[in-house]
Amino acid sequence: MATDYRQYLQPETVSKLKGMELRARMVVEGFIAGMHKSPYHGFSVEFAEHRQYMPGDNIADVDWKVYAKTDRYYIKQYEEETNLKGYLLLDCSASMKYQSGKRLSKFDYAGMLCGALSYMMLRQRDAVGLVTYDQNIRQYIPPRSKSGYLHVLLREIAQQTPSDLTDISSALHEMAERIKRRGLVIIISDLLDDAEKIISGLRHFRYNKHEVIVFHVLDPRERDFNFGAEAIFKDMETGEELSTLPYQIKKQFARKVKEFSDTIASACRQSNIDYHPIDTAMPFDKALYAFLAKRERLY
Numbered sequence: 433m434a435t436d437y438r439q440y441l442q443p444e445t446v447s448k449l450k451g452m453e454l455r456a457r458m459v460v461e462g463f464i465a466g467m468h469k470s471p472y473h474g475f476s477v478e479f480a481e482h483r484q485y486m487p488g489d490n491i492a493d494v495d496w497k498v499y500a501k502t503d504r505y506y507i508k509q510y511e512e513e514t515n516l517k518g519y520l521l522l523d524c525s526a527s528m529k530y531q532s533g534k535r536l537s538k539f540d541y542a543g544m545l546c547g548a549l550s551y552m553m554l555r556q557r558d559a560v561g562l563v564t565y566d567q568n569i570r571q572y573i574p575p576r577s578k579s580g581y582l583h584v585l586l587r588e589i590a591q592q593t594p595s596d597l598t599d600i601s602s603a604l605h606e607m608a609e610r611i612k613r614r615g616l617v618i619i620i621s622d623l624l625d626d627a628e629k630i631i632s633g634l635r636h637f638r639y640n641k642h643e644v645i646v647f648h649v650l651d652p653r654e655r656d657f658n659f660g661a662e663a664i665f666k667d668m669e670t671g672e673e674l675s676t677l678p679y680q681i682k683k684q685f686a687r688k689v690k691e692f693s694d695t696i697a698s699a700c701r702q703s704n705i706d707y708h709p710i711d712t713a714m715p716f717d718k719a720l721y722a723f724l725a726k727r728e729r730l731y
Contacts, residue, residue: 437462441715443536446544452586456547460555463548463720516558516616516730517575521607522546522589523621525566525598530622531712532653539594541712542620542649545719549618550585552720554578556727560585564592567599569606575615600625604633608640616643616730618723623648627692631699644705645726647719648693652711657685 439445440462449455485494485505498506528539536544546562553560554577561575562585573588600621611617617637623630623646637644693709700707708722 437465441466441717443541443544443712443714443716444534446716447536447540452543452547452590453551453582455544456551456582456586459544459548459716460551460720463552463717466717516553516727517613518549518553518558518560518616518618519563519575519607519611520546520549520560520585521563521565521604521617521619521621522592523566523600523619524564524570524592524594525600525621525624526594526596527598527622527624528649529594530651530654532651535651535712538622538649538651538712539592541710542647543589543592545647545649545710545716546620547586547589548716548720549723550582550589552723554582558727562588563607564588565600565603565607566595567597568603569610572607572610598625601629601633604630605636608633608636608642611637611640611642614641614643616645616726618645618647620647620649622650622654623696627695631696634700634705635703638703638705643726643730644700644703645722646696646700646705646707647722648696648707648709650689650709650711652713655686655689655711657682657689 437458440449440458446455446459449458485507490507493507495506498504522542524539528542529537531537531540550560550562557577559575559577560581562571562573564570570592571588573585600623604619607617619634634644634646697707697709699705706722706726708719710719
C-alpha cells in the first residue's frame with residue numbers, strides 16, 4: 433500500500449519524525465501528494481519547474497511527457513530562468529516558546545514551516561536564505577540556489593532556541609537595510625510586540641521594493657483564551673506571574689487579540705503585503721499554498 437504522504441501535513445505527525453531534513457521533505461511531499469484534491473492544480477506543474485508555453489518559446493524546450501499527461505504545453509524551466517531570491521525570517525523571541533497542551537510550540541511549528549519552505553524553494557531552484565532574530569539579527573545566511581545548501585539552512589534552523597529578548601521591529605528594520613537586491617521576504621512570527629512598530633518594520637521592506645509574506649503564528653489558546661476556570665499565567669520574557677479566572681476575561685481577551693491581528697492585517701493590505709494568520713493546530717498546506725500563490729504572481 434502506498435504511503436499516504438498527506439498525513440505529513442499534520443504538525444503532530446511531523447513532530448515525531450527525527451531530523452529536520454526528513455521533516456521538511458515529508459511536509460513538501462505530503463503537500464504535493466494532496467494537490468490533486470485541491471483547486472490549485474496548476475501548482476503541481478509549477479513545482480515541477482515547468483512553465484506554460486508562450487508564443488515565441490523554443491519548441492525544443494516543450495516537455496512532451498507533461499503534454500501526454502495534461503494535454504497542455506509546458507516548457508522546461510532552467511535554473512537561470514528561476515532567479516527569485518527568498519529570505520526566510522524566523523522569529524526566535526521568548527514568546528515563541530509558548531504551547532498549549534500537547535501541541536507544538538509556536539517556535540517548533542515555525543521552524544518546521546521554515547524548513548519546508550526552504551526545501552520547496554530549493555527544489556524550484558529559487559535562491560533562499562535564512563535570517564534568525566530576537567531583538568537583533570542573530571544569524572544571516574544569504575540566499576543561494578544550490579541543492580546542497582539545504583543542509584546549511586536546516587542545520588541552522590535545528591540549532592535555534594528562543595531567547596528571552598524581543599524587539600521585532602528593530603530586527604525587521606535592520607534586515608530591511610541589509611538586503612540590497614529586491615526579493616521575496618517571508619516573515620514567520622507571532623508578532624507579539626507593539627503593532628505600530630511592527631507595521632513600520634514591514635513597510636520598510638515594501639519601501640525598498642521587496643515582496644512580503646507574513647505568516648502570523650499563534651497558538652489556538654492565544655486566540656480563544658479557553659483555559660477553564662482558574663489559571664496562573666507567566667510572562668515568558670519577564671517571568672512575572674498573574675493568577676486569574678480566564679472565563680471572566682475570555683471574551684475581552686479574544687476581542688483584543690482580534691483587534692491586534694486586524695490592525696496588522698489592515699496595514700498589510702494597504703501596503704500590498706500578503707498577511708496569513710496561522711495557528712499551530714493547522715496543517716502546513718495553508719502556508720505552502722500561500723507561498724506558491726505569491727510566487728505565481730511574481731512570474
